Amino acid sequence: MSSTTAEQTTAGAAASPADTDHPIHAAHTPSGTIRLGVFFQGVNSSTAWRAPGAGDQVAWESFERLITTAERGVFSAFFLGEGLRLREHQGVPLEFDVAGRPDAQTLLAALASITRQIGLVATQNTTYNDPVDLARRLQSLDLLSDGRAAWNIVTTDNAWTGENFRRGGYIDHAERYEHAEAFVDVARRIWRGEDVDHQGRHYHVRASGRLPRSRQGEPVLFQAGVSPQGRDFAARTADVIFSPFGDLERAIDFRHDIVERTLAAGRSAESVQIFPGAEFILAATDAEAEDKLRWVREQQVGPQQAIALLEQYWGRDLTAYDPDGPLPDVDPLVAESGVTRGAGFQFEKAQELTRAWREEAAQKGLSILEFARSRQGSRGSSFTGSYDSVAEQLAEYARWGAIDGLNITPWLIPGGLDDIVDELVPRLQERGVYPTEYSGTTLRENLGLPALA
Amino acid sequence: MTTPPVLTVDLPSTPARLGAVRDLARALDAAGLGALSISGDAERGDLHPIHVASHLAPLTRALSLVVRTDAVDVEPFHLATQLMSLDHISGGRAGWLVETRTDDEAAHVVGREALDPEAARRETSDVVTVARLVWDSWSDDAVVRDAETGVYVDAAKLQYVDFEGETFSVRGPSITPRSPQGLLPVLVADADRAAVGDTVAEQLADGRAVDVVLDPDATAQEIAGAVREALGAAGIVGAELDPQAADTAAASAAPSTPRLVRLVGLLGQQDPADDVAQSQRADAGEDAFRPAELASRVADAAAQLRADGLVAPAPSAGNTLREQFGLPRPDVTIDPARRSDRARTAQKETAR
Numbered sequence: 001m002s003s004t005t006a007e008q009t010t011a012g013a014a015a016s017p018a019d020t021d022h023p024i025h026a027a028h029t030p031s032g033t034i035r036l037g038v039f040f041q042g043v044n045s046s047t048a049w050r051a052p053g054a055g056d057q058v059a060w061e062s063f064e065r066l067i068t069t070a071e072r073g074v075f076s077a078f079f080l081g082e083g084l085r086l087r088e089h090q091g092v093p094l095e096f097d098v099a100g101r102p103d104a105q106t107l108l109a110a111l112a113s114i115t116r117q118i119g120l121v122a123t124q125n126t127t128y129n130d131p132v133d134l135a136r137r138l139q140s141l142d143l144l145s146d147g148r149a150a151w152n153i154v155t156t157d158n159a160w161t162g163e164n165f166r167r168g169g170y171i172d173h174a175e176r177y178e179h180a181e182a183f184v185d186v187a188r189r190i191w192r193g194e195d196v197d198h199q200g201r202h203y204h205v206r207a208s209g210r211l212p213r214s215r216q217g218e219p220v221l222f223q224a225g226v227s228p229q230g231r232d233f234a235a236r237t238a239d240v241i242f243s244p245f246g247d248l249e250r251a252i253d254f255r256h257d258i259v260e261r262t263l264a265a266g267r268s269a270e271s272v273q274i275f276p277g278a279e280f281i282l283a284a285t286d287a288e289a290e291d292k293l294r295w296v297r298e299q300q301v302g303p304q305q306a307i308a309l310l311e312q313y314w315g316r317d318l319t320a321y322d323p324d325g326p327l328p329d330v331d332p333l334v335a336e337s338g339v340t341r342g343a344g345f346q347f348e349k350a351q352e353l354t355r356a357w358r359e360e361a362a363q364k365g366l367s368i369l370e371f372a373r374s375r376q377g378s379r380g381s382s383f384t385g386s387y388d389s390v391a392e393q394l395a396e397y398a399r400w401g402a403i404d405g406l407n408i409t410p411w412l413i414p415g416g417l418d419d420i421v422d423e424l425v426p427r428l429q430e431r432g433v434y435p436t437e438y439s440g441t442t443l444r445e446n447l448g449l450p451a452l453a
Numbered sequence: 454m455t456t457p458p459v460l461t462v463d464l465p466s467t468p469a470r471l472g473a474v475r476d477l478a479r480a481l482d483a484a485g486l487g488a489l490s491i492s493g494d495a496e497r498g499d500l501h502p503i504h505v506a507s508h509l510a511p512l513t514r515a516l517s518l519v520v521r522t523d524a525v526d527v528e529p530f531h532l533a534t535q536l537m538s539l540d541h542i543s544g545g546r547a548g549w550l551v552e553t554r555t556d557d558e559a560a561h562v563v564g565r566e567a568l569d570p571e572a573a574r575r576e577t578s579d580v581v582t583v584a585r586l587v588w589d590s591w592s593d594d595a596v597v598r599d600a601e602t603g604v605y606v607d608a609a610k611l612q613y614v615d616f617e618g619e620t621f622s623v624r625g626p627s628i629t630p631r632s633p634q635g636l637l638p639v640l641v642a643d644a645d646r647a648a649v650g651d652t653v654a655e656q657l658a659d660g661r662a663v664d665v666v667l668d669p670d671a672t673a674q675e676i677a678g679a680v681r682e683a684l685g686a687a688g689i690v691g692a693e694l695d696p697q698a699a700d701t702a703a704a705s706a707a708p709s710t711p712r713l714v715r716l717v718g719l720l721g722q723q724d725p726a727d728d729v730a731q732s733q734r735a736d737a738g739e740d741a742f743r744p745a746e747l748a749s750r751v752a753d754a755a756a757q758l759r760a761d762g763l764v765a766p767a768p769s770a771g772n773t774l775r776e777q778f779g780l781p782r783p784d785v786t787i788d789p790a791r792r793s794d795r796a797r798t799a800q801k802e803t804a805r
Contacts, residue, residue, distance in 0.1 A: 050600045057596075058630055060511075060542055084530070086611070086626055091796025093608045093626070100596065100606065100630040102538035103531075109504040110542045113475075113511040132562045133495075133527065140501040143468050144508045163624035164530040203564030210498030212468055304603030 013252050017399035024252055025259040027269040030401025031448060034394050034433050036425075037077035037121070037275060037407040038070045038417060039242075042101030043087065045309070045376065046279065048299035048411050049098050055414045057098050060110075062414040067111050070118055073421030074435050076446050077119035077150065078111065079222075079242075079407055080104035084128050085161045089312055096305045105137055112145035119443030120145050121222055123152040126183040127176065128165045132196070132207040135187035138219045139211045147215030147442035151187075152222035152242060155180045170202055177229045184221070184237055191218040216442035217452035222275075226254075235261035238272055239449050242407055246276035246381020251402040273404035273447060279377050280408055281384040282419050293384045296411055297373040306372035313350050313357075323369040327354075327361045381406075387419075391427035398433040404447075455710065456779035457689065458663065459487035460680075460755050460764040461519065463717045466493035466505040470720070473744050477720075478509045480748030481516060485767030486755060487777055488517035490550055490642075490662070490715050496558045503535050510543035515767070517774040519548035519662075519713065521642065524580040524649075525573050526559040530623050532580070533587035537632040545633030545773030549584075550640050550662060550713075553577045553648040572620075574650025579618040581639055581657050586614040588636050590626035592785045608794035612787050626793055634773050635783050642715055659780065660712030663687050669721045673753030680714055680758055687711050689763065712778050714764060719747060 017023040023030065041047070042057060055062050067078050082104050086093045093099065104122040112120060120141065124134055134151075142149035155176040159169020171179055182200050189196045193209040223230070223238035226245075234241045235258060245254040251274070259269045281296055283289040301309070303323035311318050315333040332350040361371040383390050383406075397403055410416025428434030438446050445451075462481060464474055478489060489509065493502035506518040518539065524532070540547040553573050554560075560567040568576060595610035614625030641654045643664040654661070665683045667676060684690070689711060758764040768777050775782055792798070 049598060049605055050603075058541055060544065064511075083628060085624070086628055086793075090800075092794050093606065093611055095604045095606055095608050098605055100591065100628065102541050102629055103535045106503055106507045106535045106538040107542060109507040110510050113508050128528070129531070130528070130563045136495045137501045137504060140504045143471065143500060144504060163622070165528055165623075166621045168622075205564045206561040207558075208496075210496070211500070212498075302600075302603045 013256060017396070017401075023400050024255050024402065025269065027263055028255065028259045028401060029270070030399065031270070031404065032398055032401075032433060033435065033448070034398045034403065034428065035076040035275075035405035035435065035447065036070075036073065036420070037079050037119075037405060038066060038075055039079040039081065039277060039407045039409045040066060040101075040413070041081040041409055043081065043083050043097065043099050044409075045097045045305060046300060046409055046411055047098045047413055048296060049413075050302070051296075051299040051412055053415050054412060057413060058100060058102060063107060063111060064114060065414040066410070066417060067115055067118060069417045069421050071115050073417065073425045074438060075118055076405060077121050077407075077443065078108075078115075079121040079152065080107060080123060082123040082125060082154070084125060085164055089308065090315075094308070096302075096308050105141055108149070109141055109144050112141070112148065115145075115148075117148070117438040117441055117446060119148050119150055119220070119446060121150040121152050121220075123154055123224075125154050125156055125161075126180040127156045127158075127171055128161060128167070130205070131183045131186040131198070132190055132205055135190040135209075136211065138187070139191055139214070142214040142216065142219045143211065145214075147217075147444070149214070150220035150222055150240075150443055152224060153180060153184060153238070154224055167202075175201075177225075177233050181233060181237065188218065214442075216444040220443050220447065220449065231258065231261055232265070234258070235265040235267070235272060239444075240273045240275055240404070240447065243274055243276045244381075246278050246383075246403075246406065248397060248400070248402060251276060251397065252400060255402050271450065273449070274402075275405045275407045276381055276403055278406040278408050279382045279411060280390065280420055280424070281382065281411075282387055282390060282424060284386060286386045286389055289385050293382075297376055300376050300411065301369070301373045303369055306369045309372045309375070310368060313354055315350060321368060324367045327358045327368055327371060329358070387423040387427050391424060391431060394428060395431045395433045456777075457763055457765050458684070458711045458714045459517070459768075459774075459777050460751075460758065461488040461490050461662070461713045461715045462486060462719060462751060463490045463492055463521075463715050464505070465720060466491055466500040466502050468498070468500050471500075474505070475509070475512060477744035477748060478513055478516075480744050481751060482513035484748050484752035484755070486516050486748075486751060487765055487768055488519050488548070488713065488774065489513075490519040490521055490713070492521040495562070496556075503539060506547070507539050507542050510539070510546065513546075514770040515546075515772060517546040517548060517768070517777060518543055519550055519638075519640065519774070521550035521552055521645075523552045523554045523559060524577045525554050525568065526563050526565065527580075529580045529583045529621060530587065530625075533584040534627060534629050536584065536637055537588050537627065537629050540632035540634055540637050541629070544771070545775070547632075547634070548638040548640060548774045550642050550645070551577060551581060551649050551653060551658070552645050553650070555648060570648065571650075573648065574652065576618075576620050577649055578652040578657060579616075579620070581653055583614060583616045583618070583621075583623050584639075585636055586616055587623065587625060587627045588632065589785045590614055591629075591631040592787060593631050593635070596630060608797070609792060610787065611793035612791040613793055613795075615791050631785065634775050635785070638712065638774050638778060638780065640712055642713075644717070655708050658708040660708065660710045660778065661687075662713035662715045663711045664715050664717055667716055667718045669719055671719065671750070673750045673757070676716065676719075676750065676754035677757040680716075680754070681761075681763065684711070684714065684763055716751070719751070 014023040108120040162169040190209040223234040224242040493499035592610035638659040642662040
């Protein structure tokens with residue numbers, strides 16, 4: 001596996017990680033460790049809410065079970081998503097996916113009471129929050145958790161989301177990172193106790209940082225954008241990138257690129273970590289895991305979800321199509337698939353994409369339902385296999401230093417971490433590529449990030 | 454007969470005393486106190502009060518957690534979803550004491566100029582109105598989880614907020630399902646009465662918090678005496694109260710009905726200079742306030758007041774704040790014009 005991957009890899013990676021201390025980039029030394037985080041999205045099509053054992057998406061008990069299981073498995077972080085408007089398709093909230101979740105920081109402040117070491121990561125938008133208010137809330141979370149808070153910085157220029165907020169849609173797509181960078185700068189100055197008088201393009205804020213520093217100094221910064229602008233922003237600003245590149249080849253390429261950008265930003269190669277999103281489908285044997293994968297896809301995507309998925313790209317009513325028949329032979333109604341709001345893929349070219357899908361499905365002989373199931377999980381990375389083979393696969397990632405960890409989206413809430421913690425984690429520990437205990441009490445320590453000056 | 458008010462201790466959310474605040478919350482919960490009110494002033498270096506309330510929820514079982522927080526210099530949508538999240542996390546033990554900040558400092562934080570007091574009162578009233586519309590934007594049965602039809606959430610059981618006010622607008626629906634209490638109790642403390650204004654205090658609120666300002670060293674006897682005096686002034690004289698008069702009062706003036714008696718000052722002064730000294734004492738392990746000792750003074754005072762029927766009985770685990778107040782849990786009415794599947798309904802109308 002590693003040799004073919006390396007041949008396809010550009011940008012100076014070694015043929016095998018065993019050949020060198022720096023398999024991906026001369027400036028980057030693998031830590032030899034893979035860490036795990038759990039990402040509770042709360043809004044998506046990956047949660048199999050119809051599966052037996054699927055629990056309440058909002059109940060405290062669900063979060064309690066997830067986070068205590070994660071902490072038992074020495075997970076580095078518990079991660080919450082955020083969406084500031086209910087996702088819609090053609091003006092109607094999406095009905096087939098899980099939806100509705102508690103406010104991220106309010107929930108994490110409570111989870112801080114029942115955990116001791118796991119990191120608490122809140123996804124928070126720079127467009128529809130106020131920088132000083134957000135900084136103070138994150139700093140409060142950091143103090144309440146005694147140094148375990150992190151902020152996953154996301155941006156949007158989405159005026160549709162802005163309908164829930166005072167400013168409405170006030171920012172252009174091109175401006176969003178410039179805006180985010182100024183926003184983060186204000187937040188950091190508040191954390192450092194400075195007096196801030198920020199006269200930005202969109203607002204003028206004056207305030208002082210008055211809270212004490214936490215045990216880890218200030219919250220850890222995660223960032224999730226992977227456009228060139230987003231990568232540079234992360235290289236200058238972030239501690240951890242939440243990336244979509246989980247297969248080994250792309251993970252190696254991404255690491256190489258991020259190391260280059262991080263060095264260009266004047267930071268050391270190890271100062272920015274990479275945690276791809278991931279889904280785990282595990283069983284005792286590879287064959288059982290393949291069966292389980294098919295079953296999980298069936299649970300995630302039913303006939304209605306399959307049609308709804310296509311409608312999001314076609315921009316038209318497709319309910320007349322048979323889920324067991326071929327993909328619709330009509331073109332999408334919109335040039336840019338902007339009819340689904342808040343789902344994150346409105347910029348893909350609908351015309352091109354739907355044509356490619358039709359060809360792919362026809363070639364493979366897939367029905368609408370089969371095709372939709374084959375798409376599921378493709379945006380993150382799916383690790384399917386026996387406990388041993390997935391452990392071996394991750395050990396290979398560790399040898400390369402392609403990633404620092406994986407951010408797992410459980411397909412089952414709240415029991416979806418059980419087999420990972422009970423079966424996979426011990427096998428990773430046996431291979432020496434996973435922590436056997438927390439190395440400290442703060443998130444910064446437990447991620448192995450350098451202490452702040 | 455009207456339910457007597459719930460006894461409440463005000464906790465300032467000073468970071469230096471976090472450990473002691475946790476201990477105090479646990480001790481007061483064990484001692485059967487009705488509620489904590491959590492105040493925080495970011496300009497003075499306090500922790501965010503909603504975070505502190507939420508942090509205390511898993512550490513306590515029966516007492517309610519009432520957050521005193523600003524309605525004006527915030528995003529109303531964020532405030533509403535944060536408060537309803539606290540209600541989910543605490544199993545229906547959340548309440549909101551509305552504050553109206555009119556100072557420059559709070560306004561400058563969010564890039565605004567301070568509103569004049571009248572404009573701030575109007576905005577407060579809009580924010581309370583919007584918060585309730587957000588809280589009521591999901592029916593209790595909106596999450597249907599119908600495996601047959603594949604429907605997880607029924608859009609016909611959600612409604613937009615569609616609020617257009619003088620200073621902000623909110624589309625909705627909420628990003629959080631309806632919370633255990635449906636609508637969190639909205640209350641106005643005496644300290645905030647003037648700033649909050651008549652519309653909220655006399656028309657929109659669910660009740661009043663009678664403030665009783667105390668010395669940190671007040672004995673149980675002194676606490677009970679001060680509460681008796683304050684409630685007497687508010688027209689509440691316990692078991693001697695004429696039941697008929699109480700019913701009339703509750704029916705005609707619900708927004709100003711005393712629902713909480715808020716003991717303020719038991720944790721000491723809260724000026725910044727003192728916080729520094731306090732923090733140094735806390736570091737040295739010699740903080741003036743001792744949680745167990747304070748909890749037992751409050752518990753003694755509560756026992757005396759309960760014996761006279763002046764304050765509500767101790768809550769049990771699982772009681773919501775509304776239940777402590779004797780308020781029913783309100784249903785949601787879906788307004789056809791705001792129903793969140795209206796775009797689909799309109800299409801069908803056109804097609805016909």
